[in-house]
Amino acid sequence: xxxxxxxxxxxxxxxxxxxxxxxxxxxxxxxxxxxxxxxxxxxxxxxxxxxxxxxxxxxxxxxxxxxxxxxxxxxxxxxxxxxxxxxxxxxxxxxx
Amino acid sequence: xxxxxxxxxxxxxxxxxxxxxxxxxxxxxxxxxxxxxxxxxxxxxxxxxxxxxxxxxxxxxxxxxxxxxxxxxxxxxxxxxxxxxxxxxxxxxxxxxxxxxxxxxxxxxxxxxxxxxxxxxxxxxxxxxxxxxxxxxxxxxxxxxxxxxxxxxxxxxxxxxxxxxxxxxxxxxxxxxxxxxxxxxxxxxxxxxxxxxxxxxxxxxxxxxxxxxxxxxxxxxxxxxxxxxxxxxxxxxxxxxxxxxxxxxxxxxxxxxxxxxxxxxxxxxxxxxxxxxxxxxxxxxxxxxxxxxxxxxxxxxxxxxxxxxxxxxxxxxxxxxxxxxxxxxxxxxxxxxxxxxxxxxxxxxxxxxxxxxxxxxxxxxxxxxxxxxxxxxxxxxxxxxxxxxxxxxxxxxxxxxxxxxxxxxxxxxxxxxxxxxxxxxxxxxxxxxxxxxxxxxxxxxxxxxxxxxxxxxxxxxxxxxxxxxxxxxxxxxxxxxxxxx
Numbered sequence: 001x002x003x004x005x006x007x008x009x010x011x012x013x014x015x016x017x018x019x020x021x022x023x024x025x026x027x028x029x030x031x032x033x034x035x036x037x038x039x040x041x042x043x044x045x046x047x048x049x050x051x052x053x054x055x056x057x058x059x060x061x062x063x064x065x066x067x068x069x070x071x072x073x074x075x076x077x078x079x080x081x082x083x084x085x086x087x088x089x090x091x092x093x094x095x096x
Numbered sequence: 097x098x099x100x101x102x103x104x105x106x107x108x109x110x111x112x113x114x115x116x117x118x119x120x121x122x123x124x125x126x127x128x129x130x131x132x133x134x135x136x137x138x139x140x141x142x143x144x145x146x147x148x149x150x151x152x153x154x155x156x157x158x159x160x161x162x163x164x165x166x167x168x169x170x171x172x173x174x175x176x177x178x179x180x181x182x183x184x185x186x187x188x189x190x191x192x193x194x195x196x197x198x199x200x201x202x203x204x205x206x207x208x209x210x211x212x213x214x215x216x217x218x219x220x221x222x223x224x225x226x227x228x229x230x231x232x233x234x235x236x237x238x239x240x241x242x243x244x245x246x247x248x249x250x251x252x253x254x255x256x257x258x259x260x261x262x263x264x265x266x267x268x269x270x271x272x273x274x275x276x277x278x279x280x281x282x283x284x285x286x287x288x289x290x291x292x293x294x295x296x297x298x299x300x301x302x303x304x305x306x307x308x309x310x311x312x313x314x315x316x317x318x319x320x321x322x323x324x325x326x327x328x329x330x331x332x333x334x335x336x337x338x339x340x341x342x343x344x345x346x347x348x349x350x351x352x353x354x355x356x357x358x359x360x361x362x363x364x365x366x367x368x369x370x371x372x373x374x375x376x377x378x379x380x381x382x383x384x385x386x387x388x389x390x391x392x393x394x395x396x397x398x399x400x401x402x403x404x405x406x407x408x409x410x411x412x413x414x415x416x417x418x419x420x421x422x423x424x425x426x427x428x429x430x431x432x433x434x435x436x437x438x439x440x441x442x443x444x445x446x447x448x449x450x451x452x453x454x455x456x457x458x459x460x461x462x463x464x465x466x467x468x469x470x471x472x473x474x475x476x477x478x479x480x481x482x483x484x485x486x487x488x489x490x491x492x493x494x495x496x497x498x499x500x501x502x503x504x505x506x507x508x509x510x511x512x513x514x515x516x517x518x519x520x521x522x523x524x525x526x527x528x529x530x531x532x533x534x535x536x537x538x539x540x541x542x543x544x545x546x547x548x549x550x551x552x553x554x555x556x557x558x559x560x561x562x563x564x565x566x567x568x569x570x571x572x573x574x575x576x577x578x579x580x581x
Binding site for chain 2: 004008009012013015016017018019020024028031032034035036038039040041042043044045047050051052053054055056057059062064072076077079080081082083089091092093094
C-alpha cells in the first residue's frame with residue numbers, strides 16, 4: 001500500500017509553496033513513499049509513556065531586558081531585496 | 097613543505113619571532129588555491145582583496161608587538177552557510193546566489209577578535225542537506241585523496257580545503273554528521289560541539305534543534321584552540337548555553353590511563369563495512385596500550401535514529417526554509433501573476449530537488465492528521481535515543497566507533513536513491529539527536545582513502561574527547577600523511 005498519493009504530494013507542495021510539474025510529482029511521490037515507509041519502522045516501538053524531546057538542553061524561556069536598540073539602517077536592510085521603492089519592499093499584487 | 101603542516105601554535109611562535117609574516121601565511125593560502133583549486137573546487141567565493149589588506153594591517157600590529165592570541169593571522173575558510181558581512185553567502189543554493197549579508201555571524205565576530213584571516217567561503221550541499229557535496233547548486237567539490245571520489249558532506253568544502261592545504265583550518269556545521277563525515281572522508285579532524293556550546297546566530301538554519309558550528313583542522317591541538325575561540329553563550333542565540341568554556345588545550349595531556357571506553361555493538365554491526373570495523377578495532381588496541389579499557393555496550397535504539405532524524409530535521413527545515421520567499425532577500429522569479437504564484441515560482445526555481453524533497457517530507461510530517469503519527473512519534477523516539485547515551489555515560493567516559501560505515505564513495509554513485517545516501521549518516525546522526533559532542537580523527541586507510549574514528553563524549557565534555565583524540569593521534573601517524581595533488 002502506498003503511504004502517500006500524488007494528490008497528497010500536490011497538496012503538500014501547495015502548503016509548502018512549491019510549484020512542481022507532473023513529472024516531479026511522480027518522482028517525489030515515489031521517493032516520499034519510500035522514505036515514509038522507511039520511517040514507519042518507528043511504529044515498532046511503544047512510546048505510550050515517553051515524553052517527546054524538542055530540545056536536548058535543560059533550559060526554557062530565556063529572557064532578556066526589553067530595551068530598545070538602534071535598528072539597522074534602511075538602505076542596508078533593503079540591499080538584498082529583489083524589488084523595493086521609497087524604503088519599502090514591493091511585491092506582486094496580493095488581491096486580484 | 098607547506099606552512100600549513102605546522103600547528104597553529106608553531107606558526108604563532110614563528111610570527112612572534114618575526115621569522116614569518118601574516119602576509120606569508122595569506123600568500124601560502126592563495127598560492128595553493130591557485131595550484132589545486134581547479135581540481136578540488138572547495139571554494140564558492142574568495143575574499144582575496146580584503147584578506148591581503150587585513151594581512152598587511154596584522155603585520156603592522158605584529159611589528160608593534162601586538163600579536164595577542166594564538167590564532168593571530170591564521171588563514172581560515174568558512175562554510176558558506178555562516179553569514180559574513182559584505183562577503184557573498186549562498187548556503188550552496190541558487191536562491192541565495194547574490195546574497196550579500198549585512199551582519200557577521202557570532203562565530204565570525206569571534207574569529208575577528210582572534211585576528212584570523214578569512215580566505216573565502218566553502219562549498220557545501222545546498223542548505224547543508226547532503227553527505228557528498230553533490231547537492232551544491234554550484235559545483236562538486238572533490239576528495240583531495242582521489243579526485244573521482246566525494247569529499248563527504250555537507251561541509252565537504254571545509255574538509256577538502258584543509259586536506260588540500262588551501263587553508264590552515266576551517267569552520268563547518270553539523271546537523272547529522274556534516275562535520276565529522278567529511279572530516280573522516282578527507283583525513284582531517286572535525287568536531288561537532290555539544291548542542292549549545294557554540295552560538296548559532298548567523299548560521300543559516302537547517303534544523304535548529306540539531307545544528308552546531310564546529311572546527312575542522314589538521315590536528316587535534318588546532319581543533320581545541322579553534323573551538324575555544326568560537327565557544328560561549330551569546331545573547332543573540334537563546335539556545336546557546338551558559339556554561340564555562342574551559343581551556344580545551346589544557347586537556348591535551350597525553351594521559352588516558354584508566355579511561356573507560358564504551359564500544360556500541362550497533363556501531364560495529366549491520367551496515368558497517370569491514371574496513372571501518374577493522375580500523376576501529378586497531379584503534380582500540382592503540383588506546384588500550386595507552387592505558388584505557390574498553391567494553392562492548394548497546395545503544396539499543398540506534399537503528400531508529402535515521403528515521404527519527406529525517407522526520408525531525410525535515411520538519412524543522414520546512415519551517416526554517418519558509419523564509420526564502422523572494423520578498424526580502426535572495427532570488428525572485430519574474431513575471432508571476434500574483435503573490436502566491438511568485439512564492440511558488442521562486443521556490444521551485446531557487447531550490448534543488450533534495451531541498452524540495454525534505455521541505456515536502458517535513459510539511460507532510462507536520463500537517464494535520466499526520467503530526468502525531470510522524471513528527472510527535474519521532475520526538476518521542478528521540479527521547480529514547482537520548483536516554484541510550486545517558487545510560488552508557490553513567491558508566492563510561494567516552495563512546496568510540498567508526499565515523500562512517502565506509503570510506504568516501506565515487507561521485508555519482510549514490511545520487512539516484514535518497515535512502516542509500518542517507519545511510520551514510522547512521523553513525524553520526526544519533527549524536528546530534530542526543531545533543532552530545534563528537535569528533536572524527538584519522539584512523540586508517542582503505543584503498544588510499546581515509547577512515548575516521550569517532551569519539552563521542554558527555555554533554556559539555558569536549559575536554560575528554562580531545563584528550564582521547566590527542567593521545568590517539570600522538571600514538572599514530574595517520575595525521576602526518578597528506579594527499580598528493
